[in-house]
Amino acid sequence: MILTSHPGPIGVFDSGYGGLTILNEFRQRMPELDFVYMGDNARAPYGPRSYEVVYAYTLQAVSKLFEMGCQLVILACNTASAKALRTIQQRDLPNIDANRRVLGVIRPTVEVINDYTTTKHVGIFGTVGTIQSESYQMEIAKFYPDISVVGEACPMWVALVENGEANSTGADYFVQKHIDAILQRDAEIDTFLLGCTHYPLLFEKIRKYTPPSVQIVSQGAIVAQSLHKYLSRHPEMAARCTTNGTCSYFTTENPDKFNEAAGNFLNHPVQALHLKV
Numbered sequence: 536m537i538l539t540s541h542p543g544p545i546g547v548f549d550s551g552y553g554g555l556t557i558l559n560e561f562r563q564r565m566p567e568l569d570f571v572y573m574g575d576n577a578r579a580p581y582g583p584r585s586y587e588v589v590y591a592y593t594l595q596a597v598s599k600l601f602e603m604g605c606q607l608v609i610l611a612c613n614t615a616s617a618k619a620l621r622t623i624q625q626r627d628l629p630n631i632d633a634n635r636r637v638l639g640v641i642r643p644t645v646e647v648i649n650d651y652t653t654t655k656h657v658g659i660f661g662t663v664g665t666i667q668s669e670s671y672q673m674e675i676a677k678f679y680p681d682i683s684v685v686g687e688a689c690p691m692w693v694a695l696v697e698n699g700e701a702n703s704t705g706a707d708y709f710v711q712k713h714i715d716a717i718l719q720r721d722a723e724i725d726t727f728l729l730g731c732t733h734y735p736l737l738f739e740k741i742r743k744y745t746p747p748s749v750q751i752v753s754q755g756a757i758v759a760q761s762l763h764k765y766l767s768r769h770p771e772m773a774a775r776c777t778t779n780g781t782c783s784y785f786t787t788e789n790p791d792k793f794n795e796a797a798g799n800f801l802n803h804p805v806q807a808l809h810l811k812v
């Protein structure tokens with residue numbers, strides 16, 4: 536891998552389309568920054584995959600984004616953040632380039648979760664991988680040991696979104712099922728965290744089956760605010776991020792397919808390019 540230290544765009548990575556919900560918020564909050572989005576659509580979903588596989592795929596994606604000139608990469612995917620981020624930060628980055636950074640979506644979300652809950656009972660929805668990793672439980676326990684956390688894996692939710700079924704009547708069954716299940720396990724929950732970047736697309740359905748006393752927290756704005764603060768605290772990294780307000784899109788699948796589906800996540804057309812990992 537040949538890497539330069541020239542300033543570059545910020546890389547935003549997801550297994551598929553879900554990271555676009557995070558990218559939207561980045562661009563709204565920091566329109567001056569340049570971004571490169573990469574969706575590993577050919578190998579999505581990551582949710583059911585093992586640690587080894589999620590780590591290997593995520594490292595390949597991060598390496599590609601580094602080769603494309605990114606000095607900072609955001610894993611806009613909870614599954615990759617849960618299963619690959621720590622190893623990449625601790626083991627790989629020092630060997631690849633100690634000045635580059637890779638950040639995830641779990642930590643910034645955990646940092647603010649206490650602002651939302653009064654009962655100190657939080658429910659997290661995520662992929663099987665994210666929930667089984669217990670990353671949210673462990674991180675929340677470090678910051679706020681008094682918060683009790685229940686995780687609920689929702690294996691069908693990503694599939695509903697990826698297949699354009701988020702607003703279908705069929706989606707109601709799978710959404711209600713997991714909301715009922717999590718509330719049965721802990722009736723004191725007053726905050727649902729959508730711990731998967733695909734789930735904001737199901738927001739209306741989730742709201743429909745959630746008691747009005749429970750608030751639903753999406754990560755996009757939280758992660759965007761956190762990135763904004765990070766760049767203010769790290770002017771040396773901000774200086775390594777270019778600012779022409781551009782965004783380019785890459786997918787490991789067919790670009791036409793990506794362009795069409797991305798319309799469900801973005802309110803403007805995109806022209807993605809194919810990327811081989």
Ligand code: DGL
Binds near residue numbers: 581583611614730731
């Ligand atoms: N976007 C991923 C996440 O936030 C889920 C999609 C997948 O399973 O690949 O966990």
